[in-house]
Amino acid sequence: MKNALLFIIAFFAIATAFSQKPYKEKASFDYIRLALQPLPSDIKNYKGEVILTYKEKVNGERDARQAQIDAANEKNAKARKEYDDKSFGEKLGNKALLGTKGPTIVDVPVHENYYPIIHNESSVAGTYLKINGYGSAPDNSLKITAYLDGFQYTTEEKMANKSVKKDGATVVVNTFAYLVRYKHPIKLIIESEAAGVIYEGYVEATNREITAKTKYYNSREELQNYWTAGQNGFLGPLDTRISKLCMEATNDELNSLYGVSKITREISVWLVKGKKYDYADYQSAYEYAVMGYGKLAEEGSNAKAFEYIKKGIDGWEAALKESEPKNKKARVNDKVTAVTRLNLAEAYIWINDYSNAELQLDKTRFLDLNKFTRLAAKQKGLVDDQKARFEANK
Incomplete structure (x- = not known):
């Protein structure tokens, strides 16, 4: 030993x-x-333009919703006036025969679906469509056009089990949440005066989905009520975050390809x-x-x-x-x-x-x-x- x-x-x-x-x-x-795809020596500058492909659709949906609200408010105002113009006897008669106690009022839309952020095109172009080593000017320039498709998302219901105490015993109940997948695709078209289109395609990183999840609720009804009233508060920060990430990815792509x-x-x-x-x-x-x-x-x-x-x-x-x-x-x-x-x-x-x-x-x-x-x-x-x-x- x-x-x-x-x-x-x-x-x-x-x-x-x-x-x-x-x-x-x-x-x-x-x-x-160095650039992965060097530009011809005659190109000294760049000029950028941003086009929001979703802008018209979003503005149209907003206008349509506002028209619904205006129509409902107008109809209710008319109904109230007509009711106020009736005599006391007519009001009693309507109550006795029709069971109505007042004017017929229609519902005015309260909660709205989420609308993607409408970005300022010139601000986005000035901040994110830049190529290191080149100037921003129209002469001898590379034309960069970025097509922003806007915030896109889908929801999927997820169910999970939870143990709770009920009447002194432990029971398993179902809870419900939404899994949200979201992205903000951006397409680039890059052109030179001499060669025409030299690049066209979506920036790969902007087409990748990111996920987020709501908290779990004790019933589908509770989840739906939360989503109806609170989706704007949930989706807004996601839109802000993914927009910034994808614009930065677009700038990175530009500089990886052409920048010094x-x-x-x-x-x-x-x-x-x-x-x-x-x-x-x-x-x-x-x-x-x-x-x-x-x-x-x-x-x-x-x-x-x-x-x-x-x-x-x-x-x-x-x-x-x-x-x-x-x-x-x-x-x-x-x-x-x-x-x-x-x-x-x-x-x-x-x-x-x-x-x-x-x-x-x-x-x-x-x-x-x-x-x-x-x-x-x-x-x-x-x-x-x-x-x-x-x-x-x-």
Whole structure:
């Protein structure tokens, strides 16, 4: 027993002595994101127009409802006047023969269906139809027309069980709510004077439904009464929210396709610490790379940025020559190898060496370490996006 205890203590002492622990340092930098579909060099400006495809329908429904209210009020006013003009004897006669105690009054509509927000077209165009790197002017311009289909929603009754106490016993009762699915589709048509229509289609993000749910009520009747009286209060904030989200998505789409944008990226750069081994080379590579990242968006500093980033790459590549993924005690074991390759993949992206970036991510996945495999898969999206933009702008 004593020998076994001594063995365990010795084992953990050795493991601790050889412990290599990767850790992350946060870094934030700006870079210039190129257009996915670069515009011809003669286009210098843009002009935007917004068309509300639902405006006429909504205004027509509102006008029709107001006409119903006006007609009901007019009919009731006429009935009251006719009743007031009757003699006392005629009123008594009507009461005796017809059982009427007063004028015949029709119901005036009180609750109304929800009407989508009618947005200010010029305000939406001025705020959301903008392309970074271009001016807003009619000359040498790209024409952007956004067709807003307005707030659209459907309701679906949902039923859930609830346990309640009744007469000292627990019983299960049904409760009812509405599940609301909603969206605000926006279609873009983009035209140039020389080429005509260069893009036509719905912004994908604006066609995705979002869901919301009312509270549960104890009966269908209670739910319907709530909805009749309170749907405007429930749907209004949803309309406001989805309108803003979809307009922002439209602006993002425009700038992803055609804009030249300064983007802020936040990353984690991996370093390593351990009791037995010195990892000063990782600190040095980190410092060089971060200095380079910080110069990516500075005008005229691209060459300097590349110089620093390449020094960081040299440091990490040199460390990989010691890689022994199957030797847990090695200075560059499996986990240290994985984080080194993730660092390299990020660095290769920013010197436009996408083949090497992809290679580093592939080799990270081959290590079969779940955490780092997930990180590599996430980073692959940026590699693909930046590569496509670089190729499009050659």
